[in-house]
Amino acid sequence: SSSIKVPTLKMLDGREMPALALGTYLGFDKDGVVQPKNKEIRDIALQAIDIGYRHFDTASVYGTEADIGEAIRMKIAEGVIKREHVFVTTKLWNTAHKPDQVLPAFMDSLNKTGLDYIDLYLMHWPIGLNEDNSISDVDYMETWRAMEKIQKSGLAKSIGVANFNKEQLRRVISEGSVKPVALQIEVHLQMIQTELLELCKSEGIIVQGYSPFGSLVMRFGFQYPGPKFDDPTLVSIAQKYGKTTAQVVLRWAVDRNVVPLPKTVSPKRLAENLNIFDFKLEPKEIEEINKFNSNTRYTLPSFWQENTYYPFEKVENPISDPFKS
Ligand code: NDP
Numbered sequence: 499s500s501s502i503k504v505p506t507l508k509m510l511d512g513r514e515m516p517a518l519a520l521g522t523y524l525g526f527d528k529d530g531v532v533q534p535k536n537k538e539i540r541d542i543a544l545q546a547i548d549i550g551y552r553h554f555d556t557a558s559v560y561g562t563e564a565d566i567g568e569a570i571r572m573k574i575a576e577g578v579i580k581r582e583h584v585f586v587t588t589k590l591w592n593t594a595h596k597p598d599q600v601l602p603a604f605m606d607s608l609n610k611t612g613l614d615y616i617d618l619y620l621m622h623w624p625i626g627l628n629e630d631n632s633i634s635d636v637d638y639m640e641t642w643r644a645m646e647k648i649q650k651s652g653l654a655k656s657i658g659v660a661n662f663n664k665e666q667l668r669r670v671i672s673e674g675s676v677k678p679v680a681l682q683i684e685v686h687l688q689m690i691q692t693e694l695l696e697l698c699k700s701e702g703i704i705v706q707g708y709s710p711f712g713s714l715v716m717r718f719g720f721q722y723p724g725p726k727f728d729d730p731t732l733v734s735i736a737q738k739y740g741k742t743t744a745q746v747v748l749r750w751a752v753d754r755n756v757v758p759l760p761k762t763v764s765p766k767r768l769a770e771n772l773n774i775f776d777f778k779l780e781p782k783e784i785e786e787i788n789k790f791n792s793n794t795r796y797t798l799p800s801f802w803q804e805n806t807y808y809p810f811e812k813v814e815n816p817i818s819d820p821f822k823s
């Protein structure tokens with residue numbers, strides 16, 4: 499079958515971002531280390547490019563930058579795409595927030611991809627950590643200024659942030675010289691993020707939504723409470739459009755101007771998740787789906803909650819740090 503054309507969104511700096519990306523976070527094994535299997539991610543990325551994916555979400559901490567870069571370079575060599583037709587988002591990890599660590603960390607990511615530039619470089623968290631994963635008090639504005647220099651160099655075409663709350667985003671906007679073009683946050687049926695979406699809309703910042711399947715899928719071996727793929731509301735909307743409930747959930751994100759980042763390593767689901775650009779939900783369907791909201795986060799690193807820059811609400815019993823063994 500022929501490839502699907504993914505629409506793009508215009509960023510503040512005038513560049514275009516494809517409206518859906520393939521997520522490449524594979525979860526942590528019990529040692530707290532990311533371990534992509536051999537060429538699994540490279541091979542799924544090769545297939546992704548063939549069917550029309552033009553945006554990949556990776557991060558230094560995911561261990562998938564090299565695989566994504568390799569797949570893109572192979573498809574450029576085959577003549578399937580040109581570099582400018584594909585968009586790579588990667589992220590600065592928390593242990594490289596000191597200003598003099600930022601460029602070396604970026605160069606390490608860039609070199610792993612083997613590409614000439616990164617499209618979007620995100621600060622993964624507003625939180626800095628020391629080498630031993632103890633909490634550091636480095637201010638994310640110091641980190642941001644170092645990222646601004648990378649953008650000026652052209653090695654990262656655009657820069658943005660992830661997991662920042664409203665106050666933190668407002669501070670980067672007001673104190674930085676460059677406005678973030680994107681904010682990457684958790685967005686799914688139970689975490690609809692209306693306030694951050696409104697703030698970003700008013701500032702022209704694009705929201706990328708991670709964990710788009712929320713409670714629909716198992717996470718860390720658990721089935722959490724919340725809607726599942728057979729939810730009657732989702733099923734009835736899906737039937738109306740002749741789509742699957744997974745596709746309805748991704749389209750709900752797109753229709754709220756959120757760039758969803760669905761992760762899959764299955765060729766079948768890879769095609770399913772991309773095939774969402776030939777229908778559109780009605781406002782009343784979006785409102786109906788919004789009612790699943792319960793402000794439930796699946797990414798809640800409460801082990802960092804004593805950090806000055808921790809972005810989320812504190813919990814009574816913080817979980818232990820999987821990065822420290
Ligand atoms: P997702 O919400 O994308 O869910 C992934 C799970 O859904 C996998 O188990 C996958 O299994 C399954 N799945 C995928 N497609 C379908 C489908 N059509 N039907 C049924 N099941 C499906 O989870 P993530 O938490 O991984 O988030 C996605 C991406 O967001 C990450 O990969 C990463 O790139 C980014 N992210 C960023 C974070 C940040 O802090 N900035 C934090 C977390 C994620 P299978 O592979 O077998 O198909």
